[in-house]
Each structure stands twice: as structure tokens, then as C-alpha cells.
Amino acid sequence: MMKMKLIAAAASFAVSGNVWAQDLQITVTNLTQGMYFTPLVIAAHSADASMFVVGESASPELQAIAEGGDISGMGTLLTSVSADLVENPADGLLAPGARIETSLSSADGNDYLSLASMLLPTNDGFVGLNSWKIPTEPGTYSFTLNAYDAGTEANDEIVNGAGAPGEPGIPAAPGMNAGIGATGVTSTEDNVLVHIHRGNLGDDDLSGGKSDLDNTVHRWLNPVARITIVVN
Amino acid sequence: MTIYRNPSKKSAVKILVAASLLLFVSACDDDDEGLMPEPEPMLYRYQVTVANLTNAQPLSPFAVVLHNEGMLWNIGESANDAMENLAESGDNSQVLGLGVALAGVSGEDIIMPGSSETIEISLADAMPTYLSGATMLVNTNDAFTGINGLNISQMALNESISMVMGSYDAGTEKNSELAETIPGPAAGGEGYNADRDDVDFIAAHPGVVTMDDGLAQSVLTQAHRFDNPTIRVTVTRIE
Numbered sequence: 001m002m003k004m005k006l007i008a009a010a011a012s013f014a015v016s017g018n019v020w021a022q023d024l025q026i027t028v029t030n031l032t033q034g035m036y037f038t039p040l041v042i043a044a045h046s047a048d049a050s051m052f053v054v055g056e057s058a059s060p061e062l063q064a065i066a067e068g069g070d071i072s073g074m075g076t077l078l079t080s081v082s083a084d085l086v087e088n089p090a091d092g093l094l095a096p097g098a099r100i101e102t103s104l105s106s107a108d109g110n111d112y113l114s115l116a117s118m119l120l121p122t123n124d125g126f127v128g129l130n131s132w133k134i135p136t137e138p139g140t141y142s143f144t145l146n147a148y149d150a151g152t153e154a155n156d157e158i159v160n161g162a163g164a165p166g167e168p169g170i171p172a173a174p175g176m177n178a179g180i181g182a183t184g185v186t187s188t189e190d191n192v193l194v195h196i197h198r199g200n201l202g203d204d205d206l207s208g209g210k211s212d213l214d215n216t217v218h219r220w221l222n223p224v225a226r227i228t229i230v231v232n
Numbered sequence: 233m234t235i236y237r238n239p240s241k242k243s244a245v246k247i248l249v250a251a252s253l254l255l256f257v258s259a260c261d262d263d264d265e266g267l268m269p270e271p272e273p274m275l276y277r278y279q280v281t282v283a284n285l286t287n288a289q290p291l292s293p294f295a296v297v298l299h300n301e302g303m304l305w306n307i308g309e310s311a312n313d314a315m316e317n318l319a320e321s322g323d324n325s326q327v328l329g330l331g332v333a334l335a336g337v338s339g340e341d342i343i344m345p346g347s348s349e350t351i352e353i354s355l356a357d358a359m360p361t362y363l364s365g366a367t368m369l370v371n372t373n374d375a376f377t378g379i380n381g382l383n384i385s386q387m388a389l390n391e392s393i394s395m396v397m398g399s400y401d402a403g404t405e406k407n408s409e410l411a412e413t414i415p416g417p418a419a420g421g422e423g424y425n426a427d428r429d430d431v432d433f434i435a436a437h438p439g440v441v442t443m444d445d446g447l448a449q450s451v452l453t454q455a456h457r458f459d460n461p462t463i464r465v466t467v468t469r470i471e
Contacts, residue, residue: 032436216409221437
């Protein structure tokens with residue numbers, strides 16, 4: 001379903017005399033009770049690169065993540081700008097309440113950290129971190145992340161297996177606790193720029209209603225993730 | 233529950249406080265017993281002020297504990313029985329009695345929306361490493377908020393730490409929002425129930441749905457909805 005290119009960031013970035021290169025240990029925790037994270041892409045990149053910007057249109061690569069969980073395009077894009085990246089560290093979905101620890105070595109000039117992963121089940125929701133300046137001072141840094149809406153697809157909340165960019169619908173509800181037969185919450189996307197996700201609506205009718213999502217299971221409040229970064 | 237340790241002959245020490253550093257300068261042995269002044273017990277005292285930021289979620293009496301190890305809860309892990317009890321019923325007695333608690337104090341009353349309460353807690357002789365606290369959002373099935381293992385070991389006298397905190401779901405009771413399952417004034421239903429019929433791990437709370445937003449069986453109304461953060465906590469070392 002998703003093509004994973006695993007670029008293990010081992011200690012192979014031993015560029016001699018590189019005073020700015022940094023070894024990072026990164027832990028991402030899914031704080032939600034009922035939302036899954038698709039394979040994460042985490043990258044250290046230069047100041048002039050970004051995976052997304054709030055208030056701007058999503059790139060096709062971000063759209064592919066937010067609508068279908070596909071990080072391959074973003075991986076290619078990041079590699080083309082010499083970013084250091086970790087793809088799919090959880091080897092699949094990061095379940096509600098679960099955490100993943102990974103490491104990343106950032107090369108000289110790749111001083112900013114970003115992250116993206118789709119939230120399932122949503123139409124085009126994703127958890128994101130945009131261009132966090134990696135501190136030069138060794139230490140442990142911890143903060144929370146919010147859920148965003150890519151603005152590329154109407155939040156109809158119909159689980160129909162559609163994950164390709166531009167196709168309406170939600171690709172999957174991994175918890176196997178969604179309904180069927182919904183008529184759709186909305187058919188339009190009013191804000192087509194990246195914005196804070198307003199959350200799933202859901203309903204209490206798993207065999208009909210407006211939404212296939214369960215309003216006691218598939219809602220969330222921000223923040224949705226905690227990231228802890230150890231700068232060595 | 234504050235534990236006071238009596239200085240024994242062998243452990244009697246004179247404690248000098250210099251620039252907020254503790255210097256243990258001279259331990260006296262049995263022979264010197266009569267010559268040393270009786271040491272003043274060193275007391276570490278903290279004020280914890282909790283403000284309820286919600287619209288209509290009264291908070292159960294806030295439990296504060298001092299401890300050197302452990303956490304009250306861990307995201308992704310099962311709630312311990314003490315936290316299940318607190319999150320489902322508001323009863324904080326088991327949290328206050330946790331084995332790791334060096335001291336435990338309960339707030340005097342329910343903290344109503346818009347109100348705040350200040351609780352004092354102290355420990356003699358040894359500076360505690362962590363301060364934790366927890367309270368239930370009572371018009372819910374099993375929502376709670378609090379602070380979890382705040383490191384206070386470097387706090388100087390009169391120093392304050394202030395923070396806002398979001399809410400968690402104990403994961404021990406389904407968020408049915410049925411009247412018989414919610415103990416708060418919105419429902420007057422059951423509190424603690426030993427059954428664990430939900431995901432059985434602690435996570436961030438998704439919020440309440442309510443009858444006004446699509447959950448027909450809910451006893452709650454739009455007034456009971458909440459968002460993060462739900463409390464402001466200020467911890468001050470006062471002695």
C-alpha cells in the first residue's frame with residue numbers, strides 16, 4: 001500500500017570537523033484515546049525547507065500524507081533538499097497511547113526539525129511539527145503537537161477506503177470501530193489552506209447518520225502527540 | 233500523613249543553609265551528644281493553588297502528594313486502582329495513601345468552575361523530588377486532570393512554578409455519558425465501578441459529546457463541554 005524507503009540514520013553522518021551536526025534521540029507519543037498515526041516522516045532540514053506552513057496550501061506531498069498516509073513523495077522531496085530523515089520508525093501504525101523512539105543525525109545546516117503523519121480515521125487530518133529549531137545546547141526538550149487539517153479534502157467522515165489524493169472519503173478506521181452507511185457530514189472544504197483541525201464530529205448511529213465515525217471514540221482535543229527530543 | 237523523622241543520636245546533624253544549598257557539615261557521634269544543640273527540624277513546605285478553568289465541570293477535592301519515585305499515571309498504560317477510583321468517583325483517598333507518597337493532602341472541597349483553592353503540603357528533613365496532584369472532572373465518566381511528577385528538587389525558597397494542564401481519560405470506563413454512570417451534579421449517578429469496560433490505558437481526553445452535539449443517550453448538555461487546558465496550577469515553595 002505504501003512504499004517505504006527506510007533511511008536508517010545510524011552513526012554514519014560522521015562528517016569530520018562538522019561542529020553543527022547533531023545526534024538526536026526522538027520519542028513520539030500518540031496521546032489520543034482512539035486515533036491512529038500512519039507511518040511518520042521525521043526530518044532535519046535547512047531553514048528554507050518545510051513540510052507544511054499553516055495558512056498556506058498543502059503541497060501534493062503533504063496531501064498524499066494527510067489523505068492517504070503515503071510518505072514516499074515527501075521522502076523523495078526531503079532527500080532532494082539534502083534533509084536527514086527517518087521514515088516509518090514505528091514500522092506501521094502508531095496506535096493510540098503508543099510511543100516510538102528513534103534516532104536522527106542531522107548534518108551541518110539541517111538545523112530544523114519537522115514531522116508529519118496522518119490521523120486515522122480522518123479525511124485529511126495530520127499531526128505535524130513545522131520547523132522546530134534544533135537547540136545547539138545538549139539537553140532534553142519536550143513539547144506537544146497539534147492536529148492539523150490539510151485543507152485538501154471535505155471532511156465527509158465516510159469510511160470508504162479512499163486514500164488517493166483527491167478522492168473523497170476516509171481510507172480506514174484501524175480500530176475497526178467505525179460505522180457504515182453515513183450520508184456525509186459535508187461535501188465542501190471551506191478552508192483550503194492548512195489549519196488547525198476542528199476535530200471529527202462523529203455521531204451515535206453506526207449504521208447510518210451523517211458520519212461513519214463514533215462520536216464517543218473518534219473525537220479528540222488538541223494536543224494529540226508529545227515529542228521528546230534528546231540533543232546529545 | 234506528613235512524616236516527621238526524629239533525629240537519632242547517630243544521625244543528628246547540624247544543617248546550615250547557605251545560598252539555598254544544604255551543607256551537611258558535622259555529624260556528631262555519641263560522645264558529643266551533650267554538646268550539640270538540638271537541631272531544628274528542616275521543613276519543606278509548598279503551596280499548591282489550583283484554578284478551575286472550565287465552564288461547568290466542578291473538580292473533586294484536589295489530591296496533592298510528595299514523592300521521590302513513581303508517577304501517578306503514564307500515557308498508554310493502565311490506570312492504577314487509585315487513579316481509577318479518583319477518575320471515576322472523585323475519591324482521592326487511595327491516591328493520598330499510595331505507597332510512594334511521602335506526604336499527601338486533600339483539598340478541603342470541590343473546586344467550582346471559576347474558583348480556585350490553595351492547599352499546603354510539607355515534608356520534614358528531606359527535600360522531596362516530585363510533587364503530583366490529581367482531580368476528577370465530575371460531570372464525566374472518568375476524566376481527570378492534574379500534574380504528574382513535577383520535579384521540585386531544585387526549587388528555591390519563594391520560587392513559583394505555574395502551568396496550565398489539559399485533561400486525561402483514565403480509560404477504565406466507557407464515555408457513555410449515561411446518567412447512571414456520571415457522579416457529578418449533572419447526573420448524580422454511580423462513581424467507582426471495578427469493571428474496566430473501556431480501552432484500559434490512559435490517554436488525553438477527547439472531550440464530552442453531550443446530548444446537544446449528537447449523543448442522544450447523554451445526560452450532559454453543551455454546558456459541560458470542555459477544552460484544554462482545564463486547570464491552572466501554581467506551586468510555590470514557602471519554607
